[in-house]
Amino acid sequence: MQLTDAQRLDWLRLIRTEGVGPRSFRALINRFGGAAAALEALPALARRQGRPAVLFTQAQAEDEVAALDRIGGRLIAAGEVDYPRLLHRTDAAPPLLALRGAPILNRPAVAVVGSRNASTAGLAFAERLTRGLGESGLTIVSGLARGIDVRAHRASLSTGTVAVMAGGQDRIYPASHAALVDAILGEGGAVLAEMPMGWEPRGRDFPRRNRIISGLSYGTIVVEAARRSGSLITARFALDQNREVFAVPGSPLDPRAEGTNDLIRQGATLVSDVSHVLDVLGPIIEGGPEAEAAPARGGPDLAEQPDFWDEIDLDAYLPNSAPPHAPRGRPDTATDEIGFDPPEPADDRARIIALLGPCPVGTDELARCAGVGARVVQSVLLELELDGRIERHGSGTVSLVSR
């Protein structure tokens, strides 16, 4: 599959429209047969929801594409040849990814992530491990963060490295890593972003980004991680995506090893040598993405179906987390990826569905009771409506359709 430029702009307009995330994007295309038709239908849908339709305009989309082009980037769409197939098979894969650098996203990859305040030993082992994995032919995926991430990128510059950013392509975080991004691009690596140009990464963008890191990879290796750290979120996404999870052990007295030791107790493969990763991933990679990295829920092989959007069983997908333009009602409590509870993508949706019944309730009331922002409620309701699970009533009220 290859989108035309016009289709690509329609996709961009649709995914950038308020209240539309990867999951409702799919729902809309399923319902209306394409992005253009969905964009036409959205104003009416919004009116039924009692809110103004704020579409991402053609001009805005063209501006974003041009701005991305100026820094050497381009958009790749789910299902296109350069779009990573492993990621495509995950729940809530981004319909569009902004790519700078080489299209190396379909090479066998493994994620190496860990603490920003890593120990010297942790950094040294990350480097040794990453180098060995790179020399064995694996591309290394990480998040461009301080500590383990940077060490992993640097150690795999010559063998292939992919950095996934939480903000827009022009919003490198931390800014001091701009030179590393240049080095990655100069050495044939790739830099990816889901968020629009100009998007400054906020707290919630990091866990959201982490699903892409794990989704690109046959396995995720956590080198050092405190409890409740961002790396554990990546590991959890990897598990949800039916990918392998590896963890490097450490002393029980080192808080930076608490998270990895916990992972090992929970079944992650203990890694103290490159071979421990290769022994597990070798056979899986040999089988290829189709053979072994199937979605945990056994969904269809979307990439092989030209009309795949229409074939999707929506129930096979986890609900997406908050879409780009829908900041959550709950405040961001941290400024980067450390310190978050692992996001529960199904949370908002499940909470909202639980609050719905046969008796109509107002969407404002719903947002308040669910403890989420009005825009998240709108996004979830849009999905549910497209899925035929709710009915709209007067004065912005909705009720659950009894099945």
Place this chain on the structure above:
Amino acid sequence: MQLTDAQRLDWLRLIRTEGVGPRSFRALINRFGGAAAALEALPALARRQGRPAVLFTQAQAEDEVAALDRIGGRLIAAGEVDYPRLLHRTDAAPPLLALRGAPILNRPAVAVVGSRNASTAGLAFAERLTRGLGESGLTIVSGLARGIDVRAHRASLSTGTVAVMAGGQDRIYPASHAALVDAILGEGGAVLAEMPMGWEPRGRDFPRRNRIISGLSYGTIVVEAARRSGSLITARFALDQNREVFAVPGSPLDPRAEGTNDLIRQGATLVSDVSHVLDVLGPIIEGGPEAEAAPARGGPDLAEQPDFWDEIDLDAYLPNSAPPHAPRGRPDTATDEIGFDPPEPADDRARIIALLGPCPVGTDELARCAGVGARVVQSVLLELELDGRIERHGSGTVSLVSR
């Protein structure tokens, strides 16, 4: 069961006789109905083997008992009330144990072992862990070695600690730990030895001793261990004895964690908190030694059978390692427990059986081909003969009986 003083002396004479180990001890008692009868039969057996009968005399036995008594020790026999039931259920349990201190060997116990040259972190964690386990009601078993062992004993002085020595009761190794032994005895702990009074521990005595440490315990915790270290031998015995194995993780860059990380990869439970041990052992201990700590091979519950020696299926037992008075033909390559290959108790016996056939071979030839000492060959041949598996021919030759 309780032996008379006379029976105890017979047992001691039999187990201290050259060429008799725990396994041939059982075979002899099975064959002849008791230690006294076996002692009577041994000279004839030895003559058939073409070697002089060198029995441990009544006077020697009385001397050993008296010497042990002088330092406050006594012999407890397999099956007696003070003899540890968990140990009794293991292969090649010592028929007699020299005990100093309190008879606390049937309290629920866990072994804590590890490197002699442990790291500060390893020592600190060993102490924290041991203290927590002791306060939870577990007796701590260890080997009185430098490093982790000593820390484990010290941290469990007040809650119950058992030291198992590789030499005789009067041969504390290292000698500098004599004060610790006094402290253990003063605080209501126990000190055990399988070897005779006056026995200086040699290299091979340490792994041999380790089967007792693991055999006394519901589980063995390895805190720090290099590859090929004595603690791993204890862990392996624990596995063979169908007991739990726990290991404390460490950095892949720390050689002292290589052994424990390997153990975790092989399935040992990762321990970074006291609860990780209690969660596993709690239910097992609740079931009691009879319920859960059955021999891996499902042998009979010997302790419950007054005539248990006669009921033993010899094939259910691993062959014993070299008996006390039979130094191996292979040189001891180290002076204490670090640096050994884990002993393969079945090795010598299997190698000797493999070398035997229907055609008579000389026992000297056998020893040379098997690469073991003549006394080991004699001990194994004695077992095989008592088991009816070999025939003696002229000039010290033997052949396998075809079944």
